[in-house]
Amino acid sequence: MKTILQAKHVNKTFGTKGNQYTALQNIDLSIEEGEFVGIMGPSGAGKSTLLNIFSTIDTPTSGEITIDGQNIVTMNEEKLSDFRRNKLGFIFQDYNLLDTLTVKENILLPLALSKVPAAEIEKRVEAIADTFGIRQILDKYPYHISGGQKQRAAASRAIVANPSLILADEPTGALDSKSATSLLESLSKLNQGNQATILMVTHDAYAASFCKRVIFINDGRLFRELHKDGLTRKEFFGRILEVLASLGGEHHDAV
Amino acid sequence: MxxxxxxxxxxxxxxxxxxxxxxxxxxxxxxxxxxxxxxxxxxxxxxxxxxxxxxxxxxxxxxxxxxxxxxxxxxxxxxxxxxxxxxxxxxxxxxxxxxxxxxxxxxxxxxxxxxxxxxxxxxxxxxxxxxxxxxxxxxxxxxxxxxxxxxxxxxxxxxxxxxxxxxxxxxxxxxxxxxxxxxxxxxxxxHEKEPKSSVLIALLSVILIGFGYWLALQNLVTSKAWATLGFMLTPLVILITVILGTYLLFNTLTVSLLKLSRKNKKSYWKGLNLIGTSQLLYRMKGNARTLTVIAVLSATTLTAVGTAYSLYYNNRLNAEMANPNSFTFIGVDGKTTAKADQAIGQAPGHKVLYHESVPVLEVDADISGLKQNAGSMEQTYSVIASRDFNRLAKLQGRDDFVSLEGSEAAVLDPAYMEGISPDYVGSTVKLQGKGINEAIRFKALKEYTVLNLGTVYSTIVVGDEMFAALQPKAQTTTIEAYGISRQDKAKELTKQLQSILPEKAELSSFYDQYARGMESSGLLMFMGGFLGLVFLAATGSIIYFKQLTEASSDKARYLILHKIGVKKREIRKSVAKQVLFIFALPLAFGIAHCAVALMALSKLMMTSLVVPVVSCMGIYVCIYLIYYFLTVHAYCKIVTNTK
Structure with a gap:
């Protein structure tokens, strides 16, 4: 199976000499095509920093990262933009939809940026809208729809250009449990049906239980890794809670 | 604290x-x-x-x-x-x-x-x-x-x-x-709501502007519209229709056009057009008032500066038109005439280009025969012979001559205005006086003169034979006409001549009128330029402020775009396009309004204002462009600053 993301010895420190803070320390990670990986850890563990680095929005202090065979650490700004556009899809906690565009226009934005012909755009948007069940709100504006609908629209935008890797940052963070479940089921379906590779950062054990593999980080280091393998979602959920408990405190909100 | x-x-x-x-x-x-x-x-x-x-x-x-x-x-x-x-x-x-x-x-x-x-x-x-x-x-x-x-x-x-x-x-x-x-x-x-547009109002805006333009470009004298509305009211009507039209146009027509462009998916769904068009669409309505103010201010500034500069620019032409010779005066007595001639000949820094002594007859005429003559029935004319006219015209650098026979005559009227001045050509007037009773027919009209207006009456040219026949019976004077070099610098010489020549000599000089014109139009020009510059700086700053406010509230949007992989170069391009739209729209209308106003003015003043007006517009557009580039630069700096 093809390796989509390969990170070797990734370090990230903030601040200047004498007042340094290590956010990430010697992270090694590899993600294969078709995986659905969750990253968990307490606040301040470095989850978001890691995701920002994978998103090419931030750069590591040292280490090597290849995504889909390309080294993203040595790329210049121009190339990074192209790379983000063609290889990555993003789902953010706060949706990041453009409120001057309709849902449909928001979804087709990445395709428009890549200059895909209009007829092709139409076809792909319709297909994706069906996957996420948002066909009836396509012509509405973001401020007219609910949070759950917004997040499904954002997810549609993330995958419409068939990216090599979808990065999700706390996608269920602002959703109620019903909307969250429906979004997670959609992502799961996408992962199984279309072999989409998804990396999701979450602090919610319930959300993480939809993944095939969960990586725990603590104090900037890899702490443990859990595989779902044959387990049911509920069993997997239990395992995740156990690990979280061993990470200690601060996780009352996980249940 | x-x-x-x-x-x-x-x-x-x-x-x-x-x-x-x-x-x-x-x-x-x-x-x-x-x-x-x-x-x-x-x-x-x-x-x-x-x-x-x-x-x-x-x-x-x-x-x-x-x-x-x-x-x-x-x-x-x-x-x-x-x-x-x-x-x-x-x-x-x-x-x-x-x-x-x-x-x-x-x-x-x-x-x-x-x-x-x-x-x-x-x-x-x-x-x-x-x-x-x-x-x-x-x-x-x-x-x-x-x-x-x-x-x-x-x-x-x-x-x-x-x-x-x-x-x-x-x-x-x-x-x-x-x-x-x-x-x-x-x-x-x-939350910004999607603006609504109405085809009816969009259409109305075009009609209003069109009507205002049409009204402004009417011939003042013959137009029925001006006659019905009255001369005081019509300019007001023009002003109101054009300003209202401009506002409605910015408010609805642009929105309609942008919405229409959104229908064309091929271009709309291409790159950042999606962002640019939708941003503009949302902002258009809120911007309509500012854009109207800027369009009107631009038009006012351009018109005021254009008018002032035209006056300044045309001052020389006007002075030349009224004073084709550097000096003319009536030879009252031989002594002063010789003294004046000497003064002109010896003036330091000036060369005499020509000197002509022209015999001129003063003749009264019954002008009731003139077509479209609204004024009096009698007028005194200065009459010159066609050979004198032809010689002077040539000396003054005109490639023109008249040949007149029998009772034919030509009239010289530099202030001729079609529709207002009498319709000379083909009319007949009767020259009257002691022993004179001669009907002459105007064969030609020249819209210039060869003798300075200050020295003579309205001038007509008659054939040499007719002139010879009239001369013994009419009062004859000799007019001395001089052409000198550097006539616009002849301050000293003019003063000198004024002291030498008696009042009766009716000295008329190019310099005198030129200097007076420079003084008043120079002041106008300075004031126009000064206020124009202030208005321009202010309009530029208003758009600049407005765009920067928008930039800071758009920052989040551009951050999203940056995250999903839009290059800075592309953002810059999209911003440049958007800002151009906001800048160009009021400028285009300001220039159009100004052009119409000055076209009307040019008709009224009967001079071509193309050179001064176009150079004013050129300068205006240049300074405006500087503001544009500054704005684009500042806008981009705000929205692409991702850290």
Whole structure:
């Protein structure tokens, strides 16, 4: 199976000499095509920093990262933009939809940026809208729809250009449990049906239980890794809670 | 820590935020101060004979400036306070009393006002000296350099801006009382609704502008519309229809067009067109008023400056038209004529290009035969022979001649206006007098003359035989006509001739009219240019402020775009396109309105204004372009600053 993301010895420190803070320390990670990986850890563990680095929005202090065979650490700004556009899809906690565009226009934005012909755009948007069940709100504006609908629209935008890797940052963070479940089921379906590779950062054990593999980080280091393998979602959920408990405190909100 | 000190600290810490507001205040003060010190300046008043005229012109312009400056400061103040709503809300949330916040804002604004006044007046003192030199130059005076700062000007400026500062400071004080806390926090988050457009109103806007243009371009004399509406009302109707049309056009037609362009998916769904078009669409309606103001201001500025410059530019042409010779005078007696001839021949720096003595007859005529003649029935004509006319025309560099036989004649009328002047060609008038009773028929009309208007009556040319027949019976005078080199510098010579020649000689010189024209049109030109520059700077700044406000509220949007992989170069391109739309739209309409106004003016003045007007527009567009590039640069800097 093809390796989509390969990170070797990734370090990230903030601040200047004498007042340094290590956010990430010697992270090694590899993600294969078709995986659905969750990253968990307490606040301040470095989850978001890691995701920002994978998103090419931030750069590591040292280490090597290849995504889909390309080294993203040595790329210049121009190339990074192209790379983000063609290889990555993003789902953010706060949706990041453009409120001057309709849902449909928001979804087709990445395709428009890549200059895909209009007829092709139409076809792909319709297909994706069906996957996420948002066909009836396509012509509405973001401020007219609910949070759950917004997040499904954002997810549609993330995958419409068939990216090599979808990065999700706390996608269920602002959703109620019903909307969250429906979004997670959609992502799961996408992962199984279309072999989409998804990396999701979450602090919610319930959300993480939809993944095939969960990586725990603590104090900037890899702490443990859990595989779902044959387990049911509920069993997997239990395992995740156990690990979280061993990470200690601060996780009352996980249940 | 006292409130006063917090206010002072606020200014120091956020200086970059304050800078724009501060700069626009200083700008206004410098302009106003310069203008008032010109008004109070002795050098200018004593240099001009018509000091009353100059002083009242300056007073009028100063009032226009006050109104304008007040609006401008108020505008930048509201832009500035909008930026700070959140900060004010935060103070209130933290439990600072409303009264205290209000007082703090008041002090802050007041402090800035005083500071701007000091800087503005000091800067203005330096600049006004420079402006005096320019003014003297365009008015054709030699520069006098002992210009001093008048206390009256300082006092005047101080009072005017103190009042403006007080008003804006009170406005700042009231900010916290005017809004609910929640409104202060949500200043930037109000949801923008998609604007509606109506085809009917869009159509109406085009009709209104079209009607205004049509009305403006009518012939004043023959138009039925002007006759029914009246000469006072029609310009007002034109103004209202065009301004209203412009507003409606910006408000709906642009929205309709943008919506239409959205229907074309092939281009709309291409790259950042999606973003640019939708942004414009949302902003258009809110911007309609500003854009209209800018279009109207641009049109006014261009028209005023264009008119003033045209007058200045055409001054030489007008002087030449009325005075085809450098000097003409009637040879009253041989002695003074010889003395004058000698003076002209020996004038240092001038060469005599030609000297002609032209016999001229003074003849009364019954002109009831003229077609379309509304005036009197009788007129005195100066009559010259066709060979004299042909010789003078050639000397004056005209490639034109007349050949007249029998009772044929030609009329010279440099002020001829079709539709208003009599319809000469084909008409017959009767020359009358002692022993004269001659009917002559006008065969030709020349829209220029060969003898200076100040020396002769309306001039007609008759055939040589007719002239010879008339000469013994009519009163004959000899007119001396001179052409000299560098006639626009003949100040000394003109003075000399005026003292030599008696009143009866009716001396008429090119220089005299030229200099008088330079003085009045030079003043107009300077004032037009000065106000024009101020208006231009202000319109540019208004768009600049407006765009930067939008940029800061768009920042989040561009951050999203950056995250999903839009290059900075592409963002820059999209921003440039968007801003261009906002800049070009009012400019295009300003230029169109101005072009129509000046076309009407050009018809009225019967001169071609193309050269002066186009050069004015050229300069205007150039300065406007500088603002455009500055705005694009600042906008991009705000939205692409991702850190």
């Amino acid at each position: 006292t409130l006063f000190r917090i206010a002072g600290k606020n200014i120091r810490k956020n200086f970059t935020d304050y800078f724009l507001y501060f700069a626009s205040m200083i700008f206004s003060i410098v302009i106003y101060f310069t203008f008032v010190s010109l008004k109070y300046d002795n050098t200018i008043q004593s240099a001009s004979d018509g000091s009353q005229k100059i002083s009242s012109a300056f007073s009028g312009a100063a009032v226009v400036l006050i109104v304008f400056v007040a609006i401008f400061i108020w505008y930048s103040n509201s832009f500035f306070t909008r930026k700070r709503k959140k900060e004010v809300g935060l103070y209130s949330l933290l439990g600072v009393r409303k009264k205290q916040i209000g007082r703090m804002l008041f002090y802050e604004n007041f402090l800035m006002g005083i500071l701007a006044l000091i800087v503005g007046i000091s800067l203005g003192s330096v600049l006004s000296r420079f402006f005096v030199m320019i003014l003297m130059k365009v008015m054709g005076y030699s520069v006098v350099a002992n210009f001093s700062i008048s206390p009256a000007a300082i006092l005047n400026t101080f009072l005017v801006f103190m009042i403006i500062t007080l008003i804006t400071s009170v406005q700042g004080y009231r900010l916290i009382y005017r809004f609910k806390l929640i409104e202060l926090f949500k200043a930037d988050q109000e």
